Amino acid sequence: MSKRLLLTPGPLTTADATRAAMQRDWGSRDTDFIALTARVRERLVAICHGGDDYSCIPLQGSGTFAVEAMLGTFVGPTDKLLVLENGAYGRRASAICRRMSRAHVALSWDEDTPVDTDQLSDALAADPSITHVLAVHVETTSGLLNPITKIGAAVAATGRHLLIDAMSAFGALPLSATEVEFDAVAASANKCIEGVPGIGFVIARNEALETTAGHSPATVLDLYEQWRGFEANGQWRFTPPTHVLAAFDAALDGFEAEGGVAGRGGRYRQNCRILTQGLTALGLKLYLEPEVQAPIIVTVHQPTDPNFDFDKFYDSLGAQGLVIYPGKLTKVDSFRIGCIGQVFADDMARVVTAVGETLAEMGVRLSPETS
Protein backbone atom coordinates (compact mmCIF):
# COMPACT_ATOMS: atom_id res chain seq x y z
CA MET A 1 0.00 0.00 0.00
CA SER A 2 1.24 3.50 -0.84
CA LYS A 3 2.10 5.98 1.91
CA ARG A 4 -0.65 7.61 3.97
CA LEU A 5 -1.11 11.29 3.16
CA LEU A 6 -2.51 13.87 5.57
CA LEU A 7 -4.23 16.38 3.25
CA THR A 8 -5.34 18.55 6.16
CA PRO A 9 -4.45 21.88 7.77
CA GLY A 10 -2.17 19.99 10.19
CA PRO A 11 -0.69 17.93 11.58
CA LEU A 12 0.80 17.07 8.21
CA THR A 13 2.70 14.34 6.45
CA THR A 14 6.31 14.66 7.65
CA ALA A 15 9.67 13.57 6.23
CA ASP A 16 11.36 10.38 7.49
CA ALA A 17 14.37 12.45 8.61
CA THR A 18 12.09 14.65 10.73
CA ARG A 19 10.58 11.69 12.57
CA ALA A 20 14.00 9.97 12.85
CA ALA A 21 15.38 13.01 14.71
CA MET A 22 13.17 12.07 17.68
CA GLN A 23 15.08 8.86 18.47
CA ARG A 24 17.39 10.44 21.01
CA ASP A 25 16.57 11.59 24.54
CA TRP A 26 17.79 15.06 25.50
CA GLY A 27 18.19 16.60 28.94
CA SER A 28 16.69 20.07 29.17
CA ARG A 29 19.94 21.49 30.61
CA ASP A 30 22.33 19.66 28.24
CA THR A 31 24.59 22.14 26.49
CA ASP A 32 23.72 20.62 23.13
CA PHE A 33 20.00 20.98 23.86
CA ILE A 34 20.53 24.62 24.79
CA ALA A 35 22.42 25.06 21.51
CA LEU A 36 19.58 23.33 19.65
CA THR A 37 17.06 25.75 21.17
CA ALA A 38 19.19 28.75 20.20
CA ARG A 39 19.66 27.42 16.65
CA VAL A 40 15.96 26.85 16.04
CA ARG A 41 15.11 30.31 17.42
CA GLU A 42 17.66 31.96 15.12
CA ARG A 43 16.57 30.00 12.05
CA LEU A 44 12.95 31.04 12.56
CA VAL A 45 13.84 34.73 12.91
CA ALA A 46 15.88 34.49 9.70
CA ILE A 47 12.87 33.15 7.74
CA CYS A 48 11.09 36.49 8.22
CA HIS A 49 14.29 38.59 7.97
CA GLY A 50 13.99 39.75 11.57
CA GLY A 51 17.75 40.29 12.03
CA ASP A 52 18.80 41.55 15.47
CA ASP A 53 15.59 43.50 15.99
CA TYR A 54 13.35 40.45 16.46
CA SER A 55 13.40 37.41 18.76
CA CYS A 56 11.72 34.05 18.44
CA ILE A 57 9.90 32.79 21.51
CA PRO A 58 8.94 29.13 21.17
CA LEU A 59 6.18 27.85 23.41
CA GLN A 60 5.02 24.37 24.42
CA GLY A 61 1.66 23.60 22.79
CA SER A 62 -0.27 23.89 19.54
CA GLY A 63 -0.62 26.98 17.39
CA THR A 64 -3.54 28.43 19.33
CA PHE A 65 -1.37 28.46 22.47
CA ALA A 66 0.97 30.81 20.59
CA VAL A 67 -1.92 33.01 19.39
CA GLU A 68 -3.39 33.25 22.89
CA ALA A 69 0.07 34.00 24.32
CA MET A 70 0.66 36.70 21.67
CA LEU A 71 -2.68 38.39 22.38
CA GLY A 72 -2.33 38.19 26.17
CA THR A 73 1.25 39.46 26.12
CA PHE A 74 0.99 42.25 23.54
CA VAL A 75 -2.53 43.58 24.10
CA GLY A 76 -2.22 45.09 27.56
CA PRO A 77 -5.05 45.71 30.03
CA THR A 78 -5.47 49.32 28.84
CA ASP A 79 -5.06 48.55 25.10
CA LYS A 80 -7.73 47.79 22.49
CA LEU A 81 -7.48 45.29 19.66
CA LEU A 82 -9.13 45.46 16.24
CA VAL A 83 -9.60 41.93 14.88
CA LEU A 84 -9.87 41.49 11.09
CA GLU A 85 -12.31 38.59 10.76
CA ASN A 86 -13.09 36.55 7.68
CA GLY A 87 -13.06 33.08 9.10
CA ALA A 88 -12.89 30.89 12.19
CA TYR A 89 -9.36 31.88 13.19
CA GLY A 90 -10.16 35.59 13.30
CA ARG A 91 -13.28 34.77 15.31
CA ARG A 92 -11.16 32.62 17.64
CA ALA A 93 -8.87 35.62 18.31
CA SER A 94 -11.93 37.64 19.33
CA ALA A 95 -13.08 34.80 21.59
CA ILE A 96 -9.65 34.73 23.25
CA CYS A 97 -9.84 38.49 23.93
CA ARG A 98 -13.33 38.11 25.37
CA ARG A 99 -12.08 35.36 27.67
CA MET A 100 -9.12 37.47 28.81
CA SER A 101 -11.30 40.59 29.20
CA ARG A 102 -9.20 42.52 26.68
CA ALA A 103 -10.97 45.39 24.92
CA HIS A 104 -11.57 44.44 21.28
CA VAL A 105 -13.69 45.21 18.25
CA ALA A 106 -13.99 43.33 14.97
CA LEU A 107 -14.25 44.24 11.31
CA SER A 108 -15.85 41.31 9.48
CA TRP A 109 -16.12 40.10 5.91
CA ASP A 110 -17.62 37.00 4.34
CA GLU A 111 -15.47 33.88 4.39
CA ASP A 112 -14.61 34.24 0.68
CA THR A 113 -13.69 37.94 0.90
CA PRO A 114 -10.22 39.25 1.77
CA VAL A 115 -9.67 42.12 4.20
CA ASP A 116 -10.48 45.47 2.55
CA THR A 117 -7.71 47.85 3.59
CA ASP A 118 -9.76 50.99 2.86
CA GLN A 119 -12.31 49.83 5.41
CA LEU A 120 -9.43 49.05 7.78
CA SER A 121 -8.00 52.57 7.41
CA ASP A 122 -11.45 54.09 7.99
CA ALA A 123 -11.96 52.00 11.13
CA LEU A 124 -8.57 53.04 12.51
CA ALA A 125 -9.29 56.71 11.78
CA ALA A 126 -12.71 56.49 13.41
CA ASP A 127 -11.54 54.94 16.69
CA PRO A 128 -8.36 56.45 18.18
CA SER A 129 -8.61 54.10 21.17
CA ILE A 130 -7.55 51.12 19.00
CA THR A 131 -3.90 50.34 19.76
CA HIS A 132 -3.39 46.96 18.03
CA VAL A 133 -4.66 45.09 14.97
CA LEU A 134 -4.81 41.30 14.54
CA ALA A 135 -4.67 39.95 10.98
CA VAL A 136 -4.79 36.32 9.81
CA HIS A 137 -2.38 35.88 6.88
CA VAL A 138 -4.10 32.84 5.39
CA GLU A 139 -7.57 32.05 6.76
CA THR A 140 -7.33 28.28 6.89
CA THR A 141 -11.10 28.10 7.30
CA SER A 142 -11.36 28.49 3.53
CA GLY A 143 -7.76 28.88 2.27
CA LEU A 144 -8.27 32.61 1.74
CA LEU A 145 -5.21 34.85 1.27
CA ASN A 146 -5.36 38.20 3.07
CA PRO A 147 -3.30 41.15 1.69
CA ILE A 148 -0.79 41.24 4.53
CA THR A 149 1.54 43.84 2.99
CA LYS A 150 -1.29 46.32 2.42
CA ILE A 151 -2.68 45.59 5.90
CA GLY A 152 0.79 46.28 7.34
CA ALA A 153 0.99 49.59 5.48
CA ALA A 154 -2.46 50.69 6.65
CA VAL A 155 -1.69 49.84 10.27
CA ALA A 156 1.77 51.45 10.21
CA ALA A 157 0.40 54.62 8.57
CA THR A 158 -1.68 55.29 11.69
CA GLY A 159 1.00 54.28 14.20
CA ARG A 160 -0.88 51.23 15.47
CA HIS A 161 0.70 47.85 16.24
CA LEU A 162 0.21 44.81 14.01
CA LEU A 163 -0.08 41.25 15.32
CA ILE A 164 -0.29 38.44 12.75
CA ASP A 165 -1.62 34.89 12.93
CA ALA A 166 0.48 33.46 10.09
CA MET A 167 0.03 29.90 11.25
CA SER A 168 -0.73 28.29 7.90
CA ALA A 169 1.43 30.64 5.80
CA PHE A 170 4.73 30.95 7.64
CA GLY A 171 7.52 29.35 5.60
CA ALA A 172 5.44 29.02 2.43
CA LEU A 173 4.38 32.59 1.70
CA PRO A 174 6.77 35.51 2.03
CA LEU A 175 6.48 37.56 5.21
CA SER A 176 9.39 39.89 5.75
CA ALA A 177 9.90 42.20 8.73
CA THR A 178 11.61 44.58 6.31
CA GLU A 179 8.39 44.91 4.26
CA VAL A 180 5.61 44.42 6.79
CA GLU A 181 5.95 46.33 10.05
CA PHE A 182 4.70 43.88 12.65
CA ASP A 183 5.19 43.66 16.41
CA ALA A 184 4.58 39.92 16.53
CA VAL A 185 3.73 36.98 14.32
CA ALA A 186 2.51 33.59 15.57
CA ALA A 187 2.98 30.22 13.85
CA SER A 188 3.63 26.59 14.74
CA ALA A 189 6.04 23.74 14.04
CA ASN A 190 3.59 21.46 12.31
CA LYS A 191 2.38 23.52 9.35
CA CYS A 192 4.51 24.78 6.45
CA ILE A 193 7.84 24.06 8.15
CA GLU A 194 6.60 20.44 8.30
CA GLY A 195 7.71 19.60 11.84
CA VAL A 196 5.73 17.42 14.24
CA PRO A 197 3.07 19.02 16.47
CA GLY A 198 3.85 20.31 19.96
CA ILE A 199 5.50 23.71 19.54
CA GLY A 200 4.00 27.09 18.74
CA PHE A 201 6.20 30.15 18.38
CA VAL A 202 5.99 33.91 18.23
CA ILE A 203 8.52 36.13 16.50
CA ALA A 204 8.43 39.55 18.08
CA ARG A 205 10.10 42.92 17.78
CA ASN A 206 12.39 43.33 20.78
CA GLU A 207 11.37 46.94 21.42
CA ALA A 208 7.72 45.93 21.57
CA LEU A 209 8.48 42.92 23.79
CA GLU A 210 10.26 45.19 26.28
CA THR A 211 6.96 46.97 26.99
CA THR A 212 4.95 43.83 27.79
CA ALA A 213 6.15 42.86 31.29
CA GLY A 214 3.23 41.86 33.50
CA HIS A 215 0.59 41.95 30.76
CA SER A 216 -0.13 38.25 30.38
CA PRO A 217 -3.07 37.00 32.44
CA ALA A 218 -1.63 33.44 32.20
CA THR A 219 1.67 32.31 33.71
CA VAL A 220 2.53 29.65 31.14
CA LEU A 221 1.52 31.85 28.19
CA ASP A 222 3.58 34.86 29.25
CA LEU A 223 5.86 35.49 26.28
CA TYR A 224 7.75 38.22 28.11
CA GLU A 225 8.77 35.81 30.87
CA GLN A 226 9.46 33.02 28.36
CA TRP A 227 11.72 35.43 26.44
CA ARG A 228 13.54 36.59 29.59
CA GLY A 229 14.10 32.91 30.44
CA PHE A 230 15.68 32.14 27.07
CA GLU A 231 17.82 35.27 27.20
CA ALA A 232 18.96 34.57 30.76
CA ASN A 233 20.21 30.98 30.42
CA GLY A 234 19.07 29.64 27.05
CA GLN A 235 16.59 27.31 28.75
CA TRP A 236 12.84 26.85 28.53
CA ARG A 237 10.93 27.91 31.65
CA PHE A 238 9.04 24.63 31.96
CA THR A 239 9.72 21.09 30.65
CA PRO A 240 10.66 21.56 26.99
CA PRO A 241 9.22 19.36 24.21
CA THR A 242 12.72 18.00 23.57
CA HIS A 243 11.95 15.47 20.84
CA VAL A 244 9.60 17.86 19.07
CA LEU A 245 12.31 20.52 19.02
CA ALA A 246 14.86 18.07 17.57
CA ALA A 247 12.34 17.15 14.88
CA PHE A 248 11.67 20.84 14.23
CA ASP A 249 15.41 21.44 13.68
CA ALA A 250 15.52 18.51 11.21
CA ALA A 251 12.42 19.87 9.46
CA LEU A 252 14.20 23.23 9.13
CA ASP A 253 17.11 21.39 7.43
CA GLY A 254 14.62 20.01 4.92
CA PHE A 255 13.04 23.43 4.50
CA GLU A 256 16.41 25.04 3.73
CA ALA A 257 17.42 22.20 1.39
CA GLU A 258 14.22 22.82 -0.57
CA GLY A 259 15.18 26.47 -1.07
CA GLY A 260 13.42 28.14 1.86
CA VAL A 261 10.22 30.10 1.35
CA ALA A 262 10.64 30.27 -2.45
CA GLY A 263 11.23 26.53 -2.83
CA ARG A 264 8.57 25.39 -0.41
CA GLY A 265 6.01 27.91 -1.63
CA GLY A 266 6.78 26.85 -5.21
CA ARG A 267 6.05 23.20 -4.47
CA TYR A 268 2.82 24.08 -2.68
CA ARG A 269 1.73 26.29 -5.60
CA GLN A 270 2.31 23.39 -7.98
CA ASN A 271 0.38 21.04 -5.66
CA CYS A 272 -2.48 23.54 -5.51
CA ARG A 273 -2.53 23.96 -9.30
CA ILE A 274 -2.73 20.21 -9.90
CA LEU A 275 -5.46 19.86 -7.29
CA THR A 276 -7.63 22.80 -8.36
CA GLN A 277 -7.34 22.04 -12.07
CA GLY A 278 -8.03 18.35 -11.49
CA LEU A 279 -11.05 18.89 -9.24
CA THR A 280 -12.50 21.50 -11.60
CA ALA A 281 -12.06 19.13 -14.53
CA LEU A 282 -14.03 16.50 -12.60
CA GLY A 283 -16.88 19.00 -12.33
CA LEU A 284 -16.42 19.94 -8.68
CA LYS A 285 -16.94 23.56 -7.70
CA LEU A 286 -14.26 25.44 -5.76
CA TYR A 287 -15.30 27.86 -3.03
CA LEU A 288 -12.72 30.61 -3.62
CA GLU A 289 -11.90 32.70 -6.69
CA PRO A 290 -8.42 31.79 -7.97
CA GLU A 291 -6.92 35.21 -7.20
CA VAL A 292 -7.65 34.89 -3.46
CA GLN A 293 -6.84 31.17 -3.16
CA ALA A 294 -3.65 30.65 -1.12
CA PRO A 295 -1.68 27.50 -2.05
CA ILE A 296 -2.33 25.98 1.38
CA ILE A 297 -5.74 24.33 1.50
CA VAL A 298 -8.57 24.17 -1.04
CA THR A 299 -12.25 24.36 -0.09
CA VAL A 300 -14.64 22.47 -2.36
CA HIS A 301 -18.44 22.73 -2.45
CA GLN A 302 -20.04 19.39 -1.63
CA PRO A 303 -21.78 18.00 -4.73
CA THR A 304 -25.53 18.64 -4.67
CA ASP A 305 -26.32 15.14 -6.04
CA PRO A 306 -28.26 13.35 -3.26
CA ASN A 307 -25.98 10.33 -3.69
CA PHE A 308 -23.14 12.35 -2.13
CA ASP A 309 -22.51 11.44 1.49
CA PHE A 310 -19.52 13.18 3.09
CA ASP A 311 -18.83 10.50 5.70
CA LYS A 312 -18.78 7.74 3.07
CA PHE A 313 -16.60 9.87 0.79
CA TYR A 314 -14.20 10.60 3.67
CA ASP A 315 -14.01 6.95 4.75
CA SER A 316 -13.46 5.69 1.24
CA LEU A 317 -10.60 8.11 0.60
CA GLY A 318 -9.23 7.28 4.05
CA ALA A 319 -9.20 3.57 3.16
CA GLN A 320 -6.98 4.53 0.23
CA GLY A 321 -4.58 6.34 2.58
CA LEU A 322 -5.86 9.82 1.72
CA VAL A 323 -6.98 11.83 4.74
CA ILE A 324 -9.00 14.91 3.78
CA TYR A 325 -10.77 17.39 6.08
CA PRO A 326 -14.35 18.45 6.70
CA GLY A 327 -15.39 21.99 5.81
CA LYS A 328 -15.45 24.73 8.46
CA LEU A 329 -17.54 27.32 6.60
CA THR A 330 -20.54 28.77 8.37
CA LYS A 331 -22.81 29.12 5.32
CA VAL A 332 -22.16 26.32 2.81
CA ASP A 333 -21.54 22.56 2.90
CA SER A 334 -17.95 21.96 1.88
CA PHE A 335 -14.88 19.82 2.36
CA ARG A 336 -11.20 20.72 2.29
CA ILE A 337 -8.09 19.19 0.76
CA GLY A 338 -4.68 20.46 1.84
CA CYS A 339 -1.67 21.08 -0.43
CA ILE A 340 0.92 21.30 2.35
CA GLY A 341 3.28 18.87 4.09
CA GLN A 342 5.47 16.23 2.45
CA VAL A 343 3.15 15.84 -0.54
CA PHE A 344 4.28 16.24 -4.12
CA ALA A 345 2.94 16.57 -7.65
CA ASP A 346 2.39 12.80 -8.14
CA ASP A 347 0.57 12.63 -4.78
CA MET A 348 -1.81 15.40 -5.85
CA ALA A 349 -2.50 13.63 -9.14
CA ARG A 350 -3.28 10.48 -7.13
CA VAL A 351 -5.71 12.46 -4.96
CA VAL A 352 -7.57 13.82 -8.00
CA THR A 353 -7.87 10.33 -9.50
CA ALA A 354 -9.10 8.86 -6.21
CA VAL A 355 -11.68 11.64 -5.73
CA GLY A 356 -13.02 11.01 -9.25
CA GLU A 357 -13.20 7.24 -8.73
CA THR A 358 -14.79 7.55 -5.30
CA LEU A 359 -17.51 9.92 -6.52
CA ALA A 360 -18.21 7.59 -9.47
CA GLU A 361 -18.53 4.61 -7.10
CA MET A 362 -20.99 6.56 -4.97
CA GLY A 363 -23.01 7.30 -8.09
CA VAL A 364 -22.49 11.05 -7.77
CA ARG A 365 -23.07 12.82 -11.06
CA LEU A 366 -21.13 16.00 -11.85
CA SER A 367 -20.96 18.06 -14.99
CA PRO A 368 -17.29 18.18 -15.94
CA GLU A 369 -16.04 21.22 -17.84
CA THR A 370 -15.60 20.40 -21.47
CA SER A 371 -12.80 22.88 -22.17
Ligand SMILES: *Cc1c(COP(=O)(O)O)cnc(C)c1O
Ligand atom coordinates in the same frame (compact mmCIF):
# COMPACT_ATOMS: atom_id res chain seq x y z
C1 LIG B 1 -3.80 25.84 12.41
C2 LIG B 1 -4.10 27.26 12.68
C3 LIG B 1 -4.09 27.77 14.00
C4 LIG B 1 -3.74 26.95 15.21
O1 LIG B 1 -4.43 25.79 15.36
P1 LIG B 1 -3.99 24.66 16.40
O2 LIG B 1 -5.01 23.62 16.17
O3 LIG B 1 -4.03 25.24 17.74
O4 LIG B 1 -2.59 24.25 16.02
C5 LIG B 1 -4.33 29.11 14.18
N1 LIG B 1 -4.57 29.93 13.13
C6 LIG B 1 -4.57 29.48 11.87
C7 LIG B 1 -4.81 30.45 10.75
C8 LIG B 1 -4.34 28.12 11.61
O5 LIG B 1 -4.34 27.69 10.33
